[in-house]
Amino acid sequence: MASTSRPLEVAIAPLSEAELRVQLAACYRLVAHFGxxxxxxxxxxxxxxxxxxHFLINPYGLLFSEINASSFVKIDLDGNKIGKSDHPVNRAGFVIHSAIHSGREDAICVLHTHxxxxxxxxxxxxxxxPVSQFAMRYMGHMGLHDYEGVAIDTDERQRLIDDIGxxxxxVLRNHGVLTVGRTIPEAFILMYYFEKAARVQLMAQSAASAGSRLALPKTEVSEKAARQFHDHHGDILAPxxxxxxxxxxLLDRLDPSYRD
Structure with missing residues (x-):
């Protein structure tokens, strides 16, 4: 039986600043928890x-495991602080994140890791x-940005916007990866499974270097799997x-202080 496709654009209830602060702090703690x-x-x-x-970003100097809902610095697209904060903001963080937030109306959350x-x-x-099913959702749905040095020059912002499309x-060459979400949970899950797909690929390539052979699916199968994830076929929901x-x-069991 043919699978049915769900529309990509689903209604996402807007959250208040207070609710977004708690979700964002949870996201920082989860990134730390999963290494x-x-x-x-x-x-x-x-x-x-x-x-x-305006957007919220982490204060420069805190570990992800220390961040809570009241930690964040509010800034505008020019890097100016909104309100009082004793904490500085990392220059590269401002350049990268202000680029994506300004260039993509749907970029509610931007997550960048090394x-x-x-x-x-x-x-x-x-x-x-396409070594694993984890990787399939990203096939044909990734941008690529060449390394230009530490991202402290504002003229790199337009190239970041152009490259993510x-x-x-x-994928930031020789640097790391960045995910965008219409929600904080969406950006986190896209990062979580990119990392998982990357680990599986490196393990498989390590085995292949010792004499095993990679078994990659046919292109049409990879494309089908990507469509299933991207278009939410069957019971697949937005990340x-x-x-x-x-x-x-999980976080509430481990340490609920992220809510403070």
Whole structure:
């Protein structure tokens, strides 16, 4: 029986700033919990409701595991702080995140990591391959941005916008990966499974270097699987919509201080 496709554009209820702060803090804690953080570096940002295009970003100097809902610095697209904060904002974080937030109206959450597996994949000429089902959702749905040095020059912003295009994943060559979500849970799940796909690929390639052979599916099969994920065939939902409540239960058991 032919699978049915669900429309990509689904109604997403807007959240208040207070609700977004709690979700964003949860996202930081989850990235740390799953080992995808990089000390005090990397960033997850969320655009706040309203026409001002203000967004929240982490204070420069805190570990992801320390962040809570009241930690964030509110800034505008020019990097100016909105309200009082004693914390600075990382320059590269401002450049990368302000680019995507300004260039993509649907970019409510932007998540950037330097996780080991994703960074290793970013350094491979062929990038992420359809080695596993984890990787299939990204086939044909990734942008690629060449390394230009530490992202502290504002003129790189337009190239970041151009390179991500309509996609929700941007591979940053020799640097890491960036995901975009219409919600915070969506951006997190896209990052979580990119990292998982990257780890599986590196393990398979390591085995292949010892004499085994990679068994890659036919192109048409990879394309079919990508459509199933991207168009929400069957009971596949938007990334994060089904998983997020379980993650919140996990965090509340481990350390509910992210809510403070």
């Amino acid at each position: 995808m953080d990089d000390l005090i570096y990397n960033h997850i940002s969320v655009r706040l409701p309203g026409p001002e295009h 996780s080991e597996a994703a960074t290793a994949i970013s350094a491979l000429e062929d990038g992420l391959l 309509p996609h929700n994943v941007l 994060g919509s089904r998983e997020w409540p379980a993650f919140i239960r």
